[in-house]
Amino acid sequence: MSKIGIGKAINAGMRRAMERDPKVVIMGEDIGKLGGVFRVTENLQKDFGEDRVIDTPLAESGIVGTAIGMALRGYRPIVEIQFDGFVYPAFSQITCQVAKMRARSLGKIKLPMVIRIPVGGGIGAVEHHSESNEAYFAHTAGLRVVACSNPEDAYWMIQQAIESDDPIVFYEPKRRYHEKGEVDLTATTAPRSLFEATIARAGSDVTVAAYGPMVKVCLDAATVAAEEGRSIEVIDLRSLSPLDLDVLATSVEKTGRLVVTHEAPTFLGMGAEIAAAISQRCFYHLESPVIRVGGYNLPYPPSRIEEDFLPDLDRVLDGVDRALAY
C-alpha cells in the first residue's frame, strides 16, 4: 500500500492507463514540463514523450475540439481543463459535439474521451477558479459525469473512465489534491464499478449524500454528530450521471431522512434532482422532506468570504438537525 494524495493517485492511474494502451494521450495547458498547475500530470511528458502528453495552445474549445478529432482517429484523449471556470469556452464542443456524436452517427462511431476538471472552492482563489458546474454536464445526455473524493477512488476511477467507450467528465476535488490515503498501486482489478455509489460511513438516523470535496466534510460532520449521539450514514455518490439511486434509496429507506450536499448552488443542482427522485421512490419511507445543503444561488464570492458560501461541517449538521426536526 502507498499513502498518496488524490493528485498523485490520478497521476498514477493515468500512468498505468498510458502504459497499457498506446492510444491514450493527454492534452491540455501547461501539462508537459510543468506537470499541470496542480502537478497532476507531473513527469508524464518526460516518460511518455511530447506526442502523448501534448501541451496545447491556450484555448479550451480548441483542446476539446481537437481531442474529438483525435478520438475520431482512434485515440483515447484525456483532456485537462485547467480550472472549472475555464471549461465554458469549450461548452459548445462538449454539449453539442462530444455528447451527441454517437447518436448522430447512429452508433457507428464512439468518442472515448475523459475531460478532467479540477472543481470547487476553498483554495482562496481569484474568481473563476472555484466553481462547481457539474449540473450542466450531468444534464446533458450523452455524457457521463463522475466525481472522486479520495485517493483510492481517484486512482481507479480515472483508469475506469479512460477505459470507458463513452465520454466522461471527470471531476477532481482540487482542495483535496494533497489529502493522503492508502492506495494499493499493485492491485490489478478495480474494487467497484465506476458508476456505483458507496456507503462511506454507515449510520442509522439520517442519510447524508455527497460527492467530490464534500464527502470529507460530511464524514467529519458524521464524526461530530456521533459524539452527540446521532448516527449519520454518508453516501459517496461518486457518479452523477448515471446516478446510482439504488444505494441511496436503500439507505433512505433505512433512515427515513436525506440531506443532499454539494458546493454548487442548490437551485436546479444535483440536490434538486436527487430530492425529486428520492421523494418519488421512497415517498412512504420518508420522515422529513429531503433537505439540500449547498452553495447559495450567487456568483461565487470573493475568497475572503468563501467559507461563508461553502457548506461546511456546521451547515451539514444544521441540515441534519432540520431533517430530524420533523
Place this chain on the structure above:
Amino acid sequence: MSDNEVAMPEHAAHAAAVAALTAPVPETIGDGGAELVQLLTPEGERVDHVGHPEYSATIDELTDDDLRGFYRDQVLIRRVDAEATALQRQGELGIWASLLGQEAAQVGSARALRTQDYAFPTYREHGVAWVRGVNPLNLLGLFRGVNQGGWDPNENNFHLYTIVIGAQTLHAVGYAMGIQHDHAVGTGEPDRDAAVIAYFGDGATAQGDVNESFVYAASMNAPVVFFCQNNQWAISQPVEKQTRIPLYQRARGCGCPGVGVDGNDVLAVYAVTKAAMNAARSGQGPMMIEAYTYRMGAHTTSDDPTKYRVSADVEVWKLRDPIARLKAYLTSSGKADKSYFDAVDVEADALAVTVREGCLSMPDPEPASMFDNVYVDEHPLVEAERAAFAAYTASFEGGH
C-alpha cells in the same frame, strides 16, 4: 520635457493606426481580386495563372475522362440538389441547404483528395459527399428528419455534417494530429501519407473555433487544409460586412499560408487543393484556401434572399456559372460533344428519380429508437425511460 511631449509620438502612431483600421474596405474584396487563381475563364477559355505554372501542369496531367468526370459530378449533384429543393417545397424534407453555384468548389476540391484523406464538412457539402461516395439519400435523411446524419464517417472518410458553425474545423485539426501521431505524414509513401480537409464558409471565419483551429494547426504543423467557400453570404450578411481583408489572408497571421482561387473554376480549385493537400501530406503543415464563389440560391429553403440582395447581383454570377464554363471548354477543346452532355443529362434525371423515390419511401424511425445509441454502454436512466416509454405506448394498445 513634459510627460505629454514624450507621449505625443505614440498618440500620433495610434491615430494613424486607427485611421488605417477605419479606412474604406479595399475594392479587391468585391470581385475576389486579381490574386485569385483562375485556369478557366467564365467563357471557358483555358488560361495560366501567372507565376504558377505548376497549377497548369496539374491540369495538363488530367485525362479527358477526368475532365468529363469533373463535369458529370457537377451536373449530377446539381440535379440532386434541385430535386431536394423540390422535395422540400413539397413537404418531403423539413429543410434543405442548397449548394447551387458551389458545385465547382466542392467537386474540384473533393477530387483532389486521396482515399486515405479525411473530409470534415459543413451541412452544404453535398458535392463533396457525392465525390467521396456518400449515398445522396443519406444526406436527405438528415434534412427529412429521420436521423441526424447517420452515415458511417469511416466508410468514405467523410465526417457527419456539422451544423454548429465552424465546430468541425477543430475536429479536422485533431484528426490531422492523429494522422501525425500515426506517422502517416511525410513518409513519401503515396498510399500512406494522409491529410485532412476542413470545409467551412465565409460566415464561419468569424467563429472562435475556426480561428482556434488555425492556431492549433499551425502550432502542431498538422496536415490540414482549411477550405473556405466564400459564397458571399452568411445568410443575410454580405462578406463585405464580415471582413476587412480577403479571407484567404485570414489565417496568415496564425502561420497558415493562404491562396485565393476562383471557386467557380473547377480546374483551378482542383489544382490549388491538390497542391495544398500534397504539401500537407508531405509534412509542410496547414494551408488555407478561399474558394471565391456565390450562393446562387437561398441560405436554406427557410430563407428569403429577396429581403437582402438584389437580383442584378445574381445575374452577374450566372455569367460565371461553373458548369457552363467547363461545358464550353470541353466543347471547344473537343473533349466532349453534345451526345456526351445529353447522356449526362439523362443520367442526372434518372438519379433524381432514384433520389425522389428513395426519399418518399424512407421510413420514419421507430419512436423507441431515440433511446438507442445515446451511450455505448448501458445507462440506467436511458434504460428506465426506454421502459417507461414502452409501457406508456403499450397502454394505448387495443384502442383508447
